[in-house]
Amino acid sequence: MRDAAPASDIDPRDIRDLVTPLAGLEGPLLPMLHAIQEEWGHVPAAAVPVLADILNLGRAEVLGVISFYHDFRDHPAGRQVLKICRAEACQAMGGAGMAAETLVRLGVDWHGTTPDGAVTVEPVYCLGLCACAPAAMIGDRVIGRVTPERLVRELGA
Amino acid sequence: MKVWVPMDSAARALGADDVAKAVAREAAARGVDVQLIRNGSRGMVWLEPLVEIERDGQRLAYGPVAPADVAALLDGTLEGHGPVEEIPFFARQTRLTFARCGVIDPLDLDDYAAHGGLAGLHRAIGMDGAEIVAEVTASGLRGRGGAGFPTGIKWQTVAGAVADQKYIVCNADEGDSGTFADRMIMEGDPFTLIEGMVIAGLGVGATRGYVYLRSEYPDAIRVMTEAVRIARARGLLGPDVLGSGRAFDMEIRKGAGAYVCGEETSLLNSLEGKRGTVRAKPPLPALEGFLGKPTVVNNVISLATVPVIFERSAQYYADFGLGRSRGTVTLQIAGNVARGGLFETAFGLPLGEVVNDIAGGTASGRPVKAVQVGGPLGAYMPVSKFDTAMGYEDFDAAGGLIGHAGLVVFDDSADMLTMARFAMEFCAVESCGKCTPCRIGAVRGVETIDRIAAGDAAAIPLLTDLCETMRDGSLCALGGFTPYPVLSALTGFPDDFATQREAAE
Numbered sequence: 001m002r003d004a005a006p007a008s009d010i011d012p013r014d015i016r017d018l019v020t021p022l023a024g025l026e027g028p029l030l031p032m033l034h035a036i037q038e039e040w041g042h043v044p045a046a047a048v049p050v051l052a053d054i055l056n057l058g059r060a061e062v063l064g065v066i067s068f069y070h071d072f073r074d075h076p077a078g079r080q081v082l083k084i085c086r087a088e089a090c091q092a093m094g095g096a097g098m099a100a101e102t103l104v105r106l107g108v109d110w111h112g113t114t115p116d117g118a119v120t121v122e123p124v125y126c127l128g129l130c131a132c133a134p135a136a137m138i139g140d141r142v143i144g145r146v147t148p149e150r151l152v153r154e155l156g157a
Numbered sequence: 158m159k160v161w162v163p164m165d166s167a168a169r170a171l172g173a174d175d176v177a178k179a180v181a182r183e184a185a186a187r188g189v190d191v192q193l194i195r196n197g198s199r200g201m202v203w204l205e206p207l208v209e210i211e212r213d214g215q216r217l218a219y220g221p222v223a224p225a226d227v228a229a230l231l232d233g234t235l236e237g238h239g240p241v242e243e244i245p246f247f248a249r250q251t252r253l254t255f256a257r258c259g260v261i262d263p264l265d266l267d268d269y270a271a272h273g274g275l276a277g278l279h280r281a282i283g284m285d286g287a288e289i290v291a292e293v294t295a296s297g298l299r300g301r302g303g304a305g306f307p308t309g310i311k312w313q314t315v316a317g318a319v320a321d322q323k324y325i326v327c328n329a330d331e332g333d334s335g336t337f338a339d340r341m342i343m344e345g346d347p348f349t350l351i352e353g354m355v356i357a358g359l360g361v362g363a364t365r366g367y368v369y370l371r372s373e374y375p376d377a378i379r380v381m382t383e384a385v386r387i388a389r390a391r392g393l394l395g396p397d398v399l400g401s402g403r404a405f406d407m408e409i410r411k412g413a414g415a416y417v418c419g420e421e422t423s424l425l426n427s428l429e430g431k432r433g434t435v436r437a438k439p440p441l442p443a444l445e446g447f448l449g450k451p452t453v454v455n456n457v458i459s460l461a462t463v464p465v466i467f468e469r470s471a472q473y474y475a476d477f478g479l480g481r482s483r484g485t486v487t488l489q490i491a492g493n494v495a496r497g498g499l500f501e502t503a504f505g506l507p508l509g510e511v512v513n514d515i516a517g518g519t520a521s522g523r524p525v526k527a528v529q530v531g532g533p534l535g536a537y538m539p540v541s542k543f544d545t546a547m548g549y550e551d552f553d554a555a556g557g558l559i560g561h562a563g564l565v566v567f568d569d570s571a572d573m574l575t576m577a578r579f580a581m582e583f584c585a586v587e588s589c590g591k592c593t594p595c596r597i598g599a600v601r602g603v604e605t606i607d608r609i610a611a612g613d614a615a616a617i618p619l620l621t622d623l624c625e626t627m628r629d630g631s632l633c634a635l636g637g638f639t640p641y642p643v644l645s646a647l648t649g650f651p652d653d654f655a656t657q658r659e660a661a662e
Contacts, residue, residue: 026365026448027410029430034372034411055430068432068589070414071372083373087334087583088529088576089565092492093520125416125533125583127373128337129170130565131202131490131497140375144170 010040015050023054029065033072041076070122078113078120080155082106083137086123089130093145098134099123101148106155119155158191158231159211160184163259165198165344166376167337171221173206179224180208183231191231197345199259200499201246204238215240246496246515251477253469253485254462255501258345264383266391269348275399277467281356282401289360290316293463295471297483301338302328302419302456303531303560303634305482305549311453314443315361318451323363325354325405326428326447326454329370329377330412330419333532335563338487339457341499343370343377346461347384348393351407353460355398356467357453358405366407367447368457369424372414382409416587420633421454423589434589435633456561458487479505482548490516492529492565502547509543512566523568527650529576531560533583534638536645537573556645558638573650578606580642584635595636598627602643609654617654620647 018039019032032051036043043066052059066072084099106114106121113120129135132144138154162168162177177193184191199218201207207220208230218241219230229235238244252258261268269275281289294309315323327350331339343350354366370378385407388394396404410428412418418427422436425447446452462484466474475483482504488511490497495517512518512528519525527537536557538545545555552559567576581602588595602623608616624640631637647654 025408027429030410030413030427033413065430065432068415068434072413088533088579089335089492089563091576091579092565092567092571124373124414125587126332126334126336127166128331128340129167130335130337130492130563131494131499132167132171132205133492135170137373142166142170142376144167 010044010046012046012050015044015047016054019051019054029055029057029062033066033069037072042073045074078117080119080138082119082121082151082155083124083127084121084151085125085127085129085133085135087126087130089126090134093133095134098146098148102151105148105152158189159194160191161194161196161209161216162206163198163345164195164263164376165205165341166374167202167341168198168205168207169376171205172223175224176206176208176222176227179227180231183227187231189231194262196261197258197263198341198499199241199247200255200341201244201496202498203496204244207241209241217241218244246498246500249515250501251485251503252501253465253474253477254349254458254487255342255346255499256465257349258342261346263345263347263380264387266348266387266393269346273468274348274464275352275393277464278352278356278393278399280467281359282399282403286316286360286362289356292467292471293360296466296474297471297478297481298459298462298466298474299482299549300456301458301462301487301561303333303558305559308455308459311443311455312357312361314441315363315451315453318444320451322365322448322450323361324447324450324452325357325361325363325366325407325460326425326452327354327366327368327457327460328419328421328424328454329368329374329457330424331374331457331561332371332416332419333534333561333563335491335529335565336489336532336561337491337563338489338499338561340374340377342457342461343374344380347381348388349464350381350457350461351384351388351393353463354407355393355405356463357455357460359398359401359403361451361453363451363453364404364406366405367428368407368409369412369418369428370409371412371418378409378411385409415589416583417589417633417635420635422633424454425452432589434591437632458561477503479503479546479548480550482550486547486559486562488547489561489563490566491563493519493521493568494566495520504546504548506547507543508538508545508547508564509540511547511564512543516566519566519568521568521570523570525566526569526571527567527573529565529567529642530563531558531641532563533580534558534634534641535560535563536641537567537576537649538645539649541649558641573646573653574606574610577643577646578603578610580639580646581606584639588635592630592632592636594627594630595632595639598623598631598636599639602627602639606643617647
């Protein structure tokens, strides 16, 4: 991922170069959006007309798809993304209290980013770690039987 | 010396990577020749990281192992559990779908073939499409994703459709809390899913397949992507599958965090690059599915079970089970439970035996209060229903559903009004917005439950009425089945609703 550049600095030509090789896929829009987000950490507004043009879609249609999915963000997240599972199996193991305390310790609410830009916290509904609940994920790294202390330590926050 | 340290997400979430590093470091320091294999999980999650060492031709189990235990592990002085397959939780299972999971190196195709892999496909290659479909029908296999629809009938419909292109789509959007069987098999034995999809393709005349895999499973995405690459390089996928003269190829596609995309028509829309909204049925996806073409949409476990049916025969598979629930069910035991994990067994065990006997009751040591079976859209089963047998019809008769066979255990500290409220809140967050009962009903449901919590008894019939509307008026199971957890909480645990009311008075 490139350093999070202000959205206005992202050149539409770079977006086009990145996604054009995917245009031959059947159902290419989601792979394109994932590629863009992987590259820039979010889906910049500048991507919408580019995708609409390549795929012969309306801009509203492209925006509608972006906004439908929880994964796609319109601005960069913090340097680390912490996802805490809120689903039933984790609740059965005290997940709700664990999440609430973690949020207090980090001083953010769900979807919030710490003021220093270090951590964004998001809810997730199931990580498939239901037999070692409660569970969380930092970036792509999964953690089971998690405590607020452990999370704060792992984040270096 | 052979040492196995799982690379399954659950094992990694409990520190398996650090243990693997410690094994490599300690072996190097001692100058011992250790072959370190990163296998899948055996499914005994409470013992993870579960390390196995081969001694005298047996695989001995140790766990949970911490990096600090590794010296003793290699010395042979660490206390273990004996041969892994003699651990009672494991020994009681019938492992058909998961026969190789945790046994082999997931990305070693030769290891896969040495353990029965590809035998089913070789047999299928000798059959025509109609014979393949007939074999699946005879096995009695039903969709393991939750709906329990007979797989053979679905395949028959696609096989009978005339089109220039047909598809096999694997639903790997395993979003239900308490379920992880799809993740485990994709991380621990990915070739069995690929083989199942190839057989499906040969059976119905489809040459292309997709696995729609949720983005919350980065490890599974990595393993499956690599497995597809290997399968293509080795001729298992491509224009001439294992020299059969028939073509099949497939891709892994990543979801984007929408629970509703586990519903097959939403999934198809999402795969096409659209919003993941539900489509009305008919037309069935079997006739007009991906890009409007005839499409088999099957769950991971359904497809991953196909190879063993062809390897051992449909009759062998059908001989396990209960009534019209044939074969094995992959129980996923989770939540507040002493021995959580994956337990594959023939259909028919009573729920109480699974929870109390196999899983050993709660992790907290407190009494069990409820078990939610079948994910966030499944009913909360009270202890009074513990004699319900694990079977599609038995659960239906008991007012529940077996779904993807996930069991989430709660102890007596759980508040069922809170859980009912959460079910409505979850539906509100994840609704695709297409139909009104789900989109609006879920929001009103949260408000109505809040009124009950605040002491408004008149809100209870309103909630019941709302649930009826959602059940009867929603297009898909998200809105249609959210009433299961809500009403089962209300009727099974009335005290939690009454207590709140009295407290407020």
